[in-house]
Amino acid sequence: MSRRLELVCPAGTPASLRAAVDAGGDVVYLGFRDETNARNFPGLNFSRKELEEGLDYAHAAGAHVYVAINTFPEAGNLAPWHRAVDDAARLGADALILADIGLASYAAEHHPDTRRHLSVQASASNPRAISFYREAFGISRVVLPRVLTVPEIKRLHDEIDVETEVFVFGGLCVMAEGRCALSSYATGGSPNINGVCSPASHIRYVEHGDQMLSMLGKFAINAFSPGEKAGYPTLCKGRFVAGGRTSYLFEEPTSLNAAELLPDLIDAGVTALKIEGRQRGRAYVAQVVSELRRAVDAAARGDVSEADLSALAEGQARTTGAYRKTWR
Amino acid sequence: MSKEDAARLAFGPVLFNWAPERWRDFYFHIADEAPVDTVYLGEVVCAKRAPFIAPHLPTVIERLQAAGKEVVLSTLALIMDRRDAALVQDVIDAADGLLVEANDISAVALLAGRPHVIGPFVNVYNEGTLQYLQANGAERVCLPVELPGRSIGHLAAGDAEIEVFAFGRLPLAISARCYHARHHGLSKDGCQFVCDRDADGLDLETLDGQSFLALNGVQTLSHSCANLIGELDTMRGQGIRRFRLSPHSGDMAAVARAFRSVLDGDADPVDANEVIQAQVGAMPMSNGYFFGEEGYRLRGLLANAAE
Secondary structure, three states, X not given: XXXXXXXXXXXXXXXXHHHHHHOOOOEEEEOEOOOOOOOOOOOOOEOHHHHHHHHHHHHHOOOEEEXXXXXXXXXOEOHHHHHHHHHXXXXXXXXXXXXXXXXXXHHHHHOOOOOEEEOHHHOOOOHHHHHHHHHHHOOOEEEOOOOOOHHHHHHHHHHOOOEEEEEEEEOOOOEOOOXXXXXXXXXXXXXXXXXXXXXXXXXXXXXXXXXXXXXXXXXXXXXXXXXXXXXXXXXXXXXXXXXXXXXXXXXXXXXXXXXXXXXXXXXXXXXXXXXXXXXXXXXXXXXXXXXXXXXXXXXXXXXXXXXXXXXXXXXXXXXXXXXXXXXX | OOHHHOOEEEEOOOOOOOOHHHHHHHHHHHHHHOOOOEEEEOOOOOHHHHHHHHHHHHHHHHHHHHOOOEEEEEOOOOOOOHHHHHHHHHHHHOOOOOEEEEOOHHHXXXXXXXXXXXXXXXXXXXXXXXXHHHHOXXXXXXXXXXXXHHHHHHHHOOOOEXXXXXXXXXXXXXXXXXXXXXXXXXXXXXXXXXXXXXXXXXXXXXXXXXXXXXXXXXXXXXXXXXXXXXXXXXXXXXXXXXXXXXXXXXXXXXXXXXXXXXXXXXXXXHHHHHXXXXXXXXXXXXXXXXXXXXOOOOOHHHHHHHO
């Protein structure tokens, strides 16, 4: 008997939240409009009031809202993160998504009745690490780092007493999440500290011979010929030169689509599927959520039906990423 | 200054895949020549490399201890499968009284309730996490490399023993994917251990020819060599007593002597840095993280001296 996987959908704005709920998302995840969450982009995220309204909207439709407070609080300045946890709990968030040990400890102590999930940013990639967070802070679910194969995820379930949530679609970190300082090395903007990666504020395009270079800070990330579509220069999806050879050494400008693996993920014991993309617009969210809703429901019936998400990958290649061992 | 306050120097674990004999001889040289107090030993980057150094480990530990060095056993930074987990368990089981450094939360869990060290691959960004880990048994914490000096100062103000990564290419990222293998058209499983060809990592340049990063198997490092020799005085003022030097192919005993001479007040940082620069060849120096800026930047005394 197949199971119906929970679909966890991104929202960077109240409009996206409503779109995700209307399109059949089981859960919407979001963050506050500050450095306490890992998508701290200009013009994105929620005020306390917007969270309150979003919770009402989602709950009225039978959907849930998870609040990501998943950067690492700054030494000597814990208050903004503590306030974020307090406010999310007070307003009735269905779960907090946390990465920092100190913050998880704070949440467990002050809000024991609010569900706590472990963010992918905690990089808990093995049973012992996951069980540590379970025993220490009562974590009920772990969002798995994008480093594990499906068989590894299946084995993991034999050894942990925690639900798992895995990324199914969207941007793809090729480095272990929460353990990557590439962006801060090039731009000063850190995923862990500031909730940003390869921030737009540091991107510019400069002519270089007959090509256009996309620069992140002072470093060229890629080059394009006139008329060629320039993708967003995320550091780890850039083209670099090693040993005289030019290549997309870390990863091609590709995005994750694991829709074809839904039966395997069900079999592996996964509870929930996460869609990346809180920085995306409402139309994108609506389309991805409804396609994946269909795919998840089909998989629950035992139908093998690949979701048609090809139009959404912006002409980029798709990959199943680390879920297949050959990726390594 | 009391003995308690004396600054301590440490060598972090060799991050690169050096030939086993070279690895052993490096530590023999350190035992004989380098004025460091602590030496961290063990494979941190890739479990596949661990069997190569294992046969030399007992001899190296013995030589370092005979030379009066504290030996700490370091463990893997990224643990994904049973082989990785077994390696960490083996190190802890065989520690025989030596301190063990945890570089993943799974090792933190295994070491609970006994004295241990937290390595720079565990995310300790604030006092809440630091206090939790101290209560769990951590008696020393080497902070993540991207922390600004301001945060380092806050963390050093407590009662934890804080160690700062003060020299060497910055370990910036780790992945399930092996980039050394990928560069050579191989998979991680069939990697042929090609990471052993680059003693300080494989240089990665941008399309317009700027040096940027360095590959070391599943790890990505900075191309620049972090160097906080110009900030030692500031950090001593913040209460930091421990400084970590990350091994490279140059004469690391000379690098250690340069740091020691500045810590002892016997040399000026700018002068001592000339010795260091001679050991790292073309690698530019960086200390931007300490100043809360991009990691690659060079600020402070060394930058002023270069102008």
